[in-house]
Amino acid sequence: MNAHVRQESESAGPVLVARRTTFFVLIGDLVVSLPSIVLSGWLIWALSAQVGDWLVVIAALVWPVSGACVLLVGVLVAGATAQANRSASPEHAEVDDAWAAVAVVARIDGSRYTPWVYDLVSVNGEAYGYATAGRHVVVTRHAFDVLTRGELQAVLAHELGHHLLGQMWLRRLIKWYRSPADLLFKLAVEVVSRVALLVQIGPRWIAHRLYRGPRPVILLGVLVVAIVPTAAVLGSGWALLAVSTRFLGLPTTLVVVVVLVAQPFARARLSQWQEYGADRVAVELGYGQDLRGVLRRQQADWDATPAENRLLAPLIHTHPSPENRRRAVEALELQRHRATADDQPS
Template sequence: RRVHIAEHQRGADATAVGSLLLHVPNFLCSLFVVALPSAFLGGFGILLILVWLASGVLVFHRPTESVIARRLLGLSHPLPQERALLEPVWREVTARAGVEADTYELWVEDSDSLNAVAAAGHIVGVTRFAMHQLPNGELAAVLAHELGHHVGGHAWSSLLGHWYALPGRMAWRFLRAFSLVVLAVSRAFSCFGVGIVLLVFGAFALATISSLYGLPLLVLAMPYALAAVGRRAELRADRHAAALGFAPMLAAVLHKMHLAEQRREATAMARRGGVPVRESSLSKLLSSHPDHSTRLHHLQPYLQPRPHQAQPYAQPQPHVPPPSYPRHR
């Protein structure tokens, strides 16, 4: 019952490549920040740049991944009884994908929400709520979705891009905090001081933009472009799970997640005295996941019954009445 969808255990599809390309402006800004000390440190500064460039391989270093899983993602190793529950489902998923089960490492998050994560080069995490509350078929669909992120290279490419963007982001936060302090001090003296500060920062920004060929302007648009690529990666991971025969189970999981989101919105609306919480257009553009209807729409081709197709953990599907249309005489 194997479904071989890829020759290699891990790859890089168009979404992963696009994510790396979109991180190029962030990488160049970070390189500029890291290279600044080299002007004063000489040969040691060049060594610092080389060490920073080589540090990206730590994304695939398992001990480093363990630190990321524990410290940054809040994950832990599954307990023996949890491993006994997870591993048979995981091996079913990896067997269908033609992937060695031991290529990736299972982790557990102590959370009461329905969620899972694929990170770095080998991390596959799932919440205890999902592990204990979902039937095996739906849990397999969740794990197949996260495996799709790894097979497509989404996990390592996003973390690699984030890692190389850190120096630039730290420098940006420092400059923003510094500018706020300077503006506060200058405002205490006079409006003339504020004008001087704005003139100095404006000249610095203009010089930076002209010397870096407008790359800082591209950095401002990167969050929206990266969010769009992230939404595409989610749809590709959904398609990966569906291609392995888990489309009905994944649709059921998406329905449960949608109901949970509706309950959260209802609770927030009740706290606001019945005023609905409306998401702005910009916040929608920054969303990393497609909306419920979009994901279900892309799953529809896989939800059609196919003859002689193996269905793991088959479960009855809810009956959806067909839409009624006016009859023509």
């Protein structure tokens, strides 16, 4: 008998833990995103007011319900994509079998979810699978090719954890209603980045020409290379701040800037916490050893990434490093074994 199936009687725990955690996940996502949601509503109203009062009325009626339409379209597209991939993928039968085994262990109705294979090497450059709002559980073709059956089930159990930890549709709605402010912030960052890239061309040419010159000239070149891009970035940032102040006022603009800058870091921490929570569900279902195998495979890809990306990962990355996740999984396994040993009759 499969070792995971033998642990069926112990599997109610992770489902209950996940349901208790769902409320805090959703509240955390809402609190972190609330400033962007409010700013997005204000942007929709302000832009509509520039056209006419009639558009303000239309926006006030359409914007609050637009999320439901976007969610419906997203679910339909995800379903159509799943159906197309399943019909074209001979591997989906094995994924179905692996998902059925996970569903038995988790004591859930597996038919309520649709597992399928996506023809990608990885998702976001790191993950072997993902979960969607349409109750889809997706693994990449690369994951299917390189993972053992137990590791494939561990990935599916992890994605099940995401479904249990938070309502995917509600998180999709939150993302939609904050999207105008997020787009504005990304546009501002892109403008500043482009300016910095353009103004670096001249100083780099100067530095290359003066590299073999006298030491005072080299020092002057270094100052030019350092100061000019910095001044350009600060200048473009100041220009964006001045334009924003014209419409929002200085106090409101400063608050908006601080909040928008802080939000990506807060969202990254929330996303990392969700990954640890999904790992916990997989461990409680008995897939800890297989999940560690998956994380060891991901660590090789992680080690190949630039060092500066790994340095900033704890602040801005949606996933913790595979090594940190592996250590957390080992700690959870140890706790689980101790709890099992304590429950054994003496």
